[in-house]
Amino acid sequence: MRVTEGMGYRNLLRDLERVHERLQKAQSQISSGKKISAPSDDPSLASDIVRLNGESAESAQYQRNLQFGQSKLNFTDTVLDGLEIMVERTITLAQSSISNATAGTSGAMEVDSLRDQIISVGNTTHLGRHIFGGSQTTTPPYVKAADSSVSYQGNNAGMSVQVGRAVTLQTQIPGSEIFSGSIDIFSTLSDLSAAMKSGNNAGIDAQIKKLQQFSDVVSVARTKIAGFVNMGTNVASGLSARDLSRASDLKQEQDADIAQAISELTMSQTALQATLAAGAQISQISLLDYLK
Amino acid sequence: MSILNSILNSSLTSLRANQLALSVASNNIANANTPGYTRQRLVTSPAVLDEAFPSIGTGVDVVRVQALRDQMVEVRLRQETSAKSGDDTLTKTLSDIEVLFNDTDANSPGLLQAMTNFFNSFQTLSQDPASMNFREEVKANAQALIDALHSRDTDLRNLQNRVDQAIAPKVDQLNQLTSQIASISAEIKRQEVDGHAANDLRDRRGELVKQLSEIADVHELESDGDYELTTKDNRLLVFNGVQRKLAVSDVTSSIGNGSLKANLDLRDNYIPKYLNALDQVAYELTQHVNAAHAAGYDLDGDTGNSFFASLGSAADASRLIGLSSSVLADTRNIAASSQSTGNDNQVAMQIGNLLTNPVFTGGSITDQYRSLIFTAGSDLSNSRSNLGEHESMVTQLENRRQVTSGVSVDEEAASILQFQRSYQASARLIQMVDNLLQTTLGMVGA
Numbered sequence: 001m002r003v004t005e006g007m008g009y010r011n012l013l014r015d016l017e018r019v020h021e022r023l024q025k026a027q028s029q030i031s032s033g034k035k036i037s038a039p040s041d042d043p044s045l046a047s048d049i050v051r052l053n054g055e056s057a058e059s060a061q062y063q064r065n066l067q068f069g070q071s072k073l074n075f076t077d078t079v080l081d082g083l084e085i086m087v088e089r090t091i092t093l094a095q096s097s098i099s100n101a102t103a104g105t106s107g108a109m110e111v112d113s114l115r116d117q118i119i120s121v122g123n124t125t126h127l128g129r130h131i132f133g134g135s136q137t138t139t140p141p142y143v144k145a146a147d148s149s150v151s152y153q154g155n156n157a158g159m160s161v162q163v164g165r166a167v168t169l170q171t172q173i174p175g176s177e178i179f180s181g182s183i184d185i186f187s188t189l190s191d192l193s194a195a196m197k198s199g200n201n202a203g204i205d206a207q208i209k210k211l212q213q214f215s216d217v218v219s220v221a222r223t224k225i226a227g228f229v230n231m232g233t234n235v236a237s238g239l240s241a242r243d244l245s246r247a248s249d250l251k252q253e254q255d256a257d258i259a260q261a262i263s264e265l266t267m268s269q270t271a272l273q274a275t276l277a278a279g280a281q282i283s284q285i286s287l288l289d290y291l292k
Numbered sequence: 293m294s295i296l297n298s299i300l301n302s303s304l305t306s307l308r309a310n311q312l313a314l315s316v317a318s319n320n321i322a323n324a325n326t327p328g329y330t331r332q333r334l335v336t337s338p339a340v341l342d343e344a345f346p347s348i349g350t351g352v353d354v355v356r357v358q359a360l361r362d363q364m365v366e367v368r369l370r371q372e373t374s375a376k377s378g379d380d381t382l383t384k385t386l387s388d389i390e391v392l393f394n395d396t397d398a399n400s401p402g403l404l405q406a407m408t409n410f411f412n413s414f415q416t417l418s419q420d421p422a423s424m425n426f427r428e429e430v431k432a433n434a435q436a437l438i439d440a441l442h443s444r445d446t447d448l449r450n451l452q453n454r455v456d457q458a459i460a461p462k463v464d465q466l467n468q469l470t471s472q473i474a475s476i477s478a479e480i481k482r483q484e485v486d487g488h489a490a491n492d493l494r495d496r497r498g499e500l501v502k503q504l505s506e507i508a509d510v511h512e513l514e515s516d517g518d519y520e521l522t523t524k525d526n527r528l529l530v531f532n533g534v535q536r537k538l539a540v541s542d543v544t545s546s547i548g549n550g551s552l553k554a555n556l557d558l559r560d561n562y563i564p565k566y567l568n569a570l571d572q573v574a575y576e577l578t579q580h581v582n583a584a585h586a587a588g589y590d591l592d593g594d595t596g597n598s599f600f601a602s603l604g605s606a607a608d609a610s611r612l613i614g615l616s617s618s619v620l621a622d623t624r625n626i627a628a629s630s631q632s633t634g635n636d637n638q639v640a641m642q643i644g645n646l647l648t649n650p651v652f653t654g655g656s657i658t659d660q661y662r663s664l665i666f667t668a669g670s671d672l673s674n675s676r677s678n679l680g681e682h683e684s685m686v687t688q689l690e691n692r693r694q695v696t697s698g699v700s701v702d703e704e705a706a707s708i709l710q711f712q713r714s715y716q717a718s719a720r721l722i723q724m725v726d727n728l729l730q731t732t733l734g735m736v737g738a
Binding site: 002007010011041043046050056057061138155 | 325386387391393394395396397398405408415416418419422629631633634635636637641644645648658663665666668669670671683690691694695696700701703705
């Protein structure tokens with residue numbers, strides 16, 4: 001085959017281009033730490049990476065929702081704990097007024113004040129929102145009328161948040177399941193106070209039974225909340241486990257093999273040096289050098 | 293005497309032929325690096341026999357200067373040049389487009405991130421549907437998503453315009469080249485009628501046709517001294533000295549390859565494809581969010597309102613998408629509740645879940661958008677690998693062209709040496725004949 005000087009230069013140029021391309025690719029992998037920098041580098045890998053990144057963002061939102069829900073549930077539990085103590089105190093007051101009629105009037109006054117406290121427990125807010133009014137979060141669920149009777153203004157909604165693709169976490173229990181559920185604590189307390197004032201021991205006794213039933217109601221509600229918290233914890237550990245495995249997937253798909261990239265870089269550099277050195281030799285010798 | 297004269301004559305033809313051969317060689321060396329130059333060679337043959345002495349020739353005849361051209365390689369080289377130049381144009385513009393859809397980096401803001409933020413802000417709103425802060429956040433994220441869609445739409449349309457505006461100048465360039473080719477062809481015909489091979493003009497024409505091939509694929513046909521240059525649908529561009537101008541309106545049907553074809557493809561196929569996919573995303577987003585939103589109740593217990601301004605169809609959806617006037621006016625009008633009273637969060641959750649809900653064409657909205665990323669990425673990756681392939685082909689063919697037509701300076705130097713010696717020998721011969729003649733003349737003088 002005839003080989004001309006022009007071929008040598010053309011091939012040199014093309015080879016230099018290729019070596020530079022390889023060098024640049026290895027360099028960008030090392031500096032970015034990423035296997036690919038654009039979808040065209042590997043479209044299906046890019047599509048996977050985008051999916052994994054999207055899932056991370058999705059999971060982060062679930063975790064934010066979960067934190068919010070758990071903080072609200074834990075807060076509710078503390079509030080209900082306080083409510084139980086108040087109910088205990090009321091029962092104690094009622095029982096002591098049966099044995100001691102004179103304690104009745106002062107006891108009744110304390111029961112009235114406890115009733116007011118329990119109304120405010122029913123109107124507890126978390127981050128400025130009422131937690132016992134169902135989805136009525138901006139208005140107090142328990143309103144004391146002029147005749148001191150208390151009515152429930154809320155509804156029965158449970159207010160869940162999304163904590164997984166098909167998983168929701170209930171974040172509150174409506175007051176209609178606690179304060180004004182099977183036992184209306186407010187009318188019970190009014191009746192108790194009236195019975196204590198009048199020394200109606202049978203009436204007091206009847207209300208004590210109701211108070212004990214109410215204690216059960218509160219305790220059931222607390223068990224329910226504990227169940228929600230427990231579920232939240234499970235979901236949280238599931239989410240973080242998946243975050244970990246996703247992170248490792250992402251790392252595997254996206255992160256450049258630095259050792260490989262560096263050896264590729266070194267190899268390309270050597271190739272570049274060799275190409276340049278060889279290029280400098282092209283046509284150094286010519287027949288014309290020998291013609292006298 | 294006549295024999296001596298005959299030697300003198302044949303030596304003279306040799307002197308002339310070797311001079312010519314030397315000038316051909318020097319012309320070759322001079323053009324060693326001229327693009328499109330074809331190596332030339334002096335073709336000689338023994339001169340016609342002298343009738344008186346049938347066995348002795350009368351020197352050397354210069355037949356012609358031959359250009360060593362491999363027509364097959366030239367044709368393929370032009371085809372590959374067209375393909376390479378087309379892929380080059382395609383790759384450049386597709387790279388610009390890819391940037392718009394590069395969501396591979398989780399930390400760089402892209403359309404996907406805007407989408408995720410938008411739906412997540414509805415999830416946050418579901419924590420406290422009454423919160424005005426969360427409502428403002430939803431609105432801000434929706435606006436960011438709308439802006440992201442608008443800017444991608446604008447960028448794609450700008451690219452489409454840029455590509456479209458490049459078509460007319462390319463056609464002008466094509467017509468300029470064909471006009472030059474026509475005038476050179478006329479000149480070639482004029483020269484070759486006399487039997488002179490117009491090698492250098494042919495080289496110049498070949499180079500012009502190669503430049504033309506970068507813009508569009510053309511076919512050359514030369515028979516019986518007639519030269520034709522046509523497009524893929526046999527539209528005549530040049531016939532001998534006559535140029536037929538190509539009109540911009542004819543390019544779609546006439547151009548099958550080259551950078552002009554790439555521009556047409558980008559304008560009519562690639563960019564509309566991406567725009568349609570983007571419009572589809574924007575349209576389905578509007579439809580699904582609005583459907584859920586309209587069924588919900590806002591803070592004032594109103595229902596039936598849209599979140600995004602309603603769109604009639606997917607056409608131009610990514611340009612037209614915007615917030616509805618009610619949401620724009622007041623974030624109280626964002627419907628988060630499924631009940632007319634209270635601050636239920638069902639609708640906010642439902643809209644937030646649209647991020648992963650597979651109700652869109654091709655799965656969830658992220659799946660749908662991901663397929664656009666994939667398409668844009670693989671279009672570019674394909675055109676890039678085609679470019680690499682055609683570049684290699686062009687290099688290979690250029691090398692093959694060099695095998696036949698390239699100038700080797702060493703070879704020319706060797707020829708020069710050869711012709712130089714031959715010239716010297718002929719000169720010596722003339723000197724010798726001169727000596728012989730003097731001897732003869734001396735005999736007469738004595």
